[in-house]
Amino acid sequence: xxxxxxxxxxxxxxxxxxxDHEARWLxxxxxxxxxxxxxxxxxAQRVQAPGGRSSLVVLVRYDDGTPAAxxxxxxxxxxxxxxxxxxxxxxxxxVRLLDPEPYEEGGGLLLERLRPEVSLxxxxxxxxxxxxxxxxxxxxxxxxxxxxxxxxxxRTGRQAGALLTAPPELGPLAEAALAARAxxxxxxxxxxxxxxxxxxxxxxxxERAPWLAVGPDPLTGERAYDLARLVRDRLEDQVASSAxxxxxxRRVNRLADSLEVDRDRLRGWTLFRAVESGNRALAAGxxxxxxxxxxxxxxx
Numbered sequence: 001x002x003x004x005x006x007x008x009x010x011x012x013x014x015x016x017x018x019x020d021h022e023a024r025w026l027x028x029x030x031x032x033x034x035x036x037x038x039x040x041x042x043x044a045q046r047v048q049a050p051g052g053r054s055s056l057v058v059l060v061r062y063d064d065g066t067p068a069a070x071x072x073x074x075x076x077x078x079x080x081x082x083x084x085x086x087x088x089x090x091x092x093x094x095v096r097l098l099d100p101e102p103y104e105e106g107g108g109l110l111l112e113r114l115r116p117e118v119s120l121x122x123x124x125x126x127x128x129x130x131x132x133x134x135x136x137x138x139x140x141x142x143x144x145x146x147x148x149x150x151x152x153x154x155r156t157g158r159q160a161g162a163l164l165t166a167p168p169e170l171g172p173l174a175e176a177a178l179a180a181r182a183x184x185x186x187x188x189x190x191x192x193x194x195x196x197x198x199x200x201x202x203x204x205x206x207e208r209a210p211w212l213a214v215g216p217d218p219l220t221g222e223r224a225y226d227l228a229r230l231v232r233d234r235l236e237d238q239v240a241s242s243a244x245x246x247x248x249x250r251r252v253n254r255l256a257d258s259l260e261v262d263r264d265r266l267r268g269w270t271l272f273r274a275v276e277s278g279n280r281a282l283a284a285g286x287x288x289x290x291x292x293x294x295x296x297x298x299x300x
Contacts (some may be wrong), residue, residue, distance in 0.1 A: 006056075009052065009054070013053075013074065021074070022074050035107075042061060055074075069110075072108040079109060082109065083097065088193060091112075096208075114205065115206065120211065125237075128200050132233075136227065139213060139226075140192045140223055144193075149218050152222065154219075156185070173275050173278075173297055174279070189265075195226055198226055198227075202216075227261055231251055232274055248296060248300060249300070252270060277293050
């Protein structure tokens with residue numbers, strides 16, 4: 001079968017810091033997919049569409065009919081770290097890894113089949129946030145010894161470098177975000193394994209468990225960092241509502257209290273992550289996304 005990458009993936013990889021590297025990977029993708037299928041002994045059914053922004057997912061079956069999913073991601077997405085995190089979680093709160101062997105370059109990840117068309121975003125907001133919090137509780141565990149994950153301080157340090165050269169329109173928001181990060185990283189906090197990219201769309205319906213997380217970008221650090229991305233979920237709805245700044249602060253407080261996270265630390269990481277995302281959106285020419293993110297950040 002043809003392994004055409006979805007346009008959503010092509011566009012997203014074109015916005016990465018090294019688009020030429022990603023373009024080369026896209027060119028090799030049909031061969032990599034065929035080789036991975038043969039090595040794993042599974043048959044392709046179809047490419048999942050619209051798919052994600054960082055990988056190609058092929059829905060597959062074993063010869064006995066058992067469904068699975070084969071995920072292929074470029075080296076820059078660090079699929080080896082995703083494999084390490086999924087192996088450590090062992091299917092508790094997250095999609096199960098069906099082949100936990102050490103990662104081979106270009107080999108992909110073989111995962112249990114979930115229901116990609118049904119995420120927490122299909123639920124009413126209050127219910128979706130409740131289920132999201134329950135999922136996060138299961139994921140926040142001590143990392144394995146000798147793990148390959150970077151820390152929150154390391155990741156946000158690189159991102160802070162980009163904010164130092166942000167366009168003038170970010171102005172005070174960039175300064176506030178950098179100040180928040182400096183304060184948050186000055187005091188050593190928890191060292192837990194974090195999902196790294198957690199939001200409602202990253203939690204899918206499954207068979208052995210109602211909801212399971214997918215697509216981690218794992219790192220280690222404090223829970224407030226991981227929870228911060230969830231605060232701004234359904235951003236367009238939040239901006240369109242009449243609640244404005246008061247509504248954003250209520251969500252921070254509600255989520256912090258639900259998971260026993262410090263409110264101020266959650267607000268600080270939410271601010272930093274929103275401004276950092278807004279800066280990247282501006283650099284990629286996604287002005288509408290940037291405006292929403294920066295408006296939200298100003299509320300905090």
